[in-house]
Amino acid sequence: MSAQREMKEKNPWHTPATIIITVIGVIAIVALVTVAVLQNKPLPKKYKYGIVLDAGSSHTALYIYGWPAEKVNDTGRVVQVHSCKVKGPGISSYASAPLNAGESLKVCMLEAKDQVPSKRHQETPLYLGATAGMRLLNIENSTASDGVFQAVSQALQTSPFSFQGARIISGQEEGAFGWVTVNYLDDRLKQGLETTGALDLGGASTQISFVSDNYDGSESPKNSVTFRLYGNDYNLYTHSFLCYGKDQVLRMTLAHQTQSGPATVLDPCFHRGYTAIKNYTVLYDTPCVSDRKPQPAPASFNHTGTGDFQECQRVVRNVFNFTDCKYSRCSFNGVFQPSLQGPFGAFSAYYFVMNFLNLTDTSTPLEDVKKKITNYCATPWEQIKEQYPHIKQKYLAEYCFSGTYIITLLTEGYNFTSENYPNIKFIKKIKDSDAGWTLGYMLNLTNMIPAEAPDKPPLPHGGYVSIVTIIAILLFVLIIFSLRPIWPRCSKRPQII
Incomplete structure (x- = not known):
């Protein structure tokens, strides 16, 4: 019994003062860490x-x-x-x-x-x-x-x-905001990464937008848009081709084939066995072709498919002007375009058409892509209808033309080659958001992307709490050791048993 009493007298941790200090220290540490965690805890999102x-x-x-x-x-x-x-x-x-x-x-x-x-x-x-x-x-x-x-x-x-x-919204806005959407969703703007070009194809127009190191906007200012986003400057080339959406181009190709006002049109862009009665007035009822309506012409014509990719491409080329160019380089119709640079995201009708044709994998060599479209176009219409019974025939009939037009636009219009064609990625969504101009449009109107990069806390939440905890423990240890001079005095006090 006397041995136990002697050990207690020699052990300073058994003195009342030391025990009180220890308890207070532990409470202080727990309180400090709890406040730090609660203060920095992510709140339920509104x-x-x-x-x-x-x-x-x-x-x-x-x-x-x-x-x-x-x-x-x-x-x-x-x-x-x-x-x-x-x-x-x-x-x-x-x-x-x-x-x-x-x-x-x-x-x-x-x-x-x-x-x-x-x-x-x-x-x-x-x-x-x-x-x-x-x-x-x-x-x-x-x-x-x-x-x-x-x-x-x-x-x-x-x-x-x-x-x-x-x-x-203007064609330039449509192209520029599509570019903003693609790069915002892919976190390229906030991180200052190489940007992705945007290829948008609708029913009545098509847009191309990208950043090129050799384009400063001076050669063709009307195709230049400058953004300052998250502290980085972007000089964007963008152009919108009105009437070059897939629906209007289809009308232009038919207009080219009906210039003489024939009663029957043999169209290589539609499958063999396809036939339909088309109205001349309806065909030419758009500003894209209204000035080309043949006079005189019958009320309608018999639209008959022959299913030939090569001939279809020849017909499609007629809607482009590849000869006139007053700039150092052009895409088509005399429109300036700098050399292509970086990856591209192709969305809207680009995706839907190429997805239907099972051609969204751009690692497939370009020549093989053309062969697959050739085989698809050559498939008889009755067989196509049997293979895709749930797709409306109006849309089903146009995939041969649309696929041919997309390949022609990309390779001969925008100058993609077999080498850089794999740089195109056909996309529908990025991180569960649809690719398109709408998000970029709203971000711009609501000023949601700051011109300068937002300030960030120096430490993440977890790192902050860890450092506070370590410092608190160190402080507690230092306090205990700072009390060493009083330990002997405390241990010499008589103990009442």
Whole structure:
């Protein structure tokens, strides 16, 4: 018993003062670490939202985007949270009945109302951007174009969202914002990486946008757009070719084949066995070909397919002008284009056509791609219909033409070769968000991408907590050792047993 008493007297850790200091120190450490963890704990995310309607030539689509609301100056990561394809054709098709254009949007607007929390409705911006279909209608009949915009604006103003207006976006904007979308979603802008070019193909226009080291914008200023994003400057080459979307090019190729007003057209871009009666008035009812209608001509013609890729490519080449160029280099139709650089993302109709043809893998040699399209075009129409019974025949009949046009546009129009064709990646989505101009458009209008790189905390949350914990332990150890002078005095105090 006396031995145990002697050990207690010699051990300073058994003194009341040391025990109290130890307990207080432990409590202090726990409190310090707890405060650090709670203070820096990621909070449950609250989101803000934005809505963009893409009023294209063939259809309208609605996209809802969301981002963390607590980020300073709304610099949080923007993601697509919902999309809705409007039933029916594009709004430009309602020129003679504009009220129907507004009515067509209601189903998707109801979906948006359900997808966005009601407390966010009034603060959620809503935009409608119209592309080449409305550009053509505005050229052809500006009064009808204004009527359509008035109708869709009235319909959208009745929604609970903050409607910011409906307008035609320029071809340059469409190309530039598509480039922003692709590079933003791929985190290339924030990290200052080499950017990806954007290839967009719609029904009425097509866009090409990319950064080239040998292009400073001086040779063709109208094709230049400058961005300063996250502290980096980008001098972007971009051009939009109106009438060179796949639907309008199809009309141009048919217009070329019907210049003499024949009653029958043997078309190599359609399968053998395909036949349909086409109306001359409908074919030429677009500004892209309206001035070429043959006079006189019968009311209709028999459109018959022959299924020949090589001949189809020859017909498609007729819509391009490869000879006139006043610049150091051109793509086609006398339009300046610098040398291609870097990887490219090809989306919209590029993806859908090449995906149908099972040609999205660009590691396939270009010559093999052409052979596969050749074989597809040569397949009889009856066999094609049997292979794809669930696809509408109107769309099914055009894949031979569309595939031929895409390859011709890329290789002979934009000058991709067998060497750099693998640099193209056919994409539909990037990180669950659709590739296209709408996200870039909203980011620009809401100033969501800062010109300068946002400031970052010097340490991540985990690293911060770890350092605080280590420092707290070190401080506690130092305090204990600093009390060593009083240990002998404490140990000499008489103990009452």
